[in-house]
Amino acid sequence: MRKIILIAMLAPALAWGQKTTLEGRYQESPVKITTDKQKANTWQAVVDFFITNGISITTADKQSGLIVATDFSFIKDNQRNERKGKIEKGALFTYEEDGKPTNPDAWVVLNKLVKGKIYPVKLTGNLNVYISDSTVTVSVTNLKGESNNDRDKWRFFQVKSTGVFEKQIADIIKYTL
Secondary structure (H helix, E strand, O other): OHHHHHHHHHHHHHHOOOEOOOOOOOEOOOEEEEOOOOHHHHHHHHHHHHHHOOOOOOEEEOOOOEEEEEEEEOOOHHHHHHHHOOOOOOOOEEEEEOOEEOOOOOOEEEOOEOOOOOOOOEEEEEEEEEEOOOEEEEEEEEEEEEEEEEOOEEEEEOEEEOOHHHHHHHHHHHHHO
16 A cells, blocks of 8 residues: 555656657758759858858868858747747747647757656757758758756757758758859
């Protein structure tokens, strides 16, 4: 009888902070775009996209064709209402519900916790673009999501690319050059 009471008392505490896992299918591999556009024009269009969207470029090697934004934060200052359970329009991240991102325009998706209101305080990744003479390779790598809102214990989110960032770069190359 004592075991049953103890288990009943511990069950809510154990459920607090449990994570769901991402169920949907998300962008796992780099996106390759074939292009006949001049490398210099493609380079400038991608750099302009990064600058227009406030993305700090940490590596820009025009000769090798590599553009990287390391530890890019997907949490923007104008999205701080997320702490109140709302994700602002134009947010770069979203949660998954029924195997799909709740915001189809977000660049990354993360899992929700089963119980409690724990939101990410750090959500970062690397945005990578490699431009060669005939292809452009785009990827989002090293995704990490962390929160310390659960009684000062760090919680880690499962984070995946939705493919939206990669598609935006592909659209620039296909339709604006």
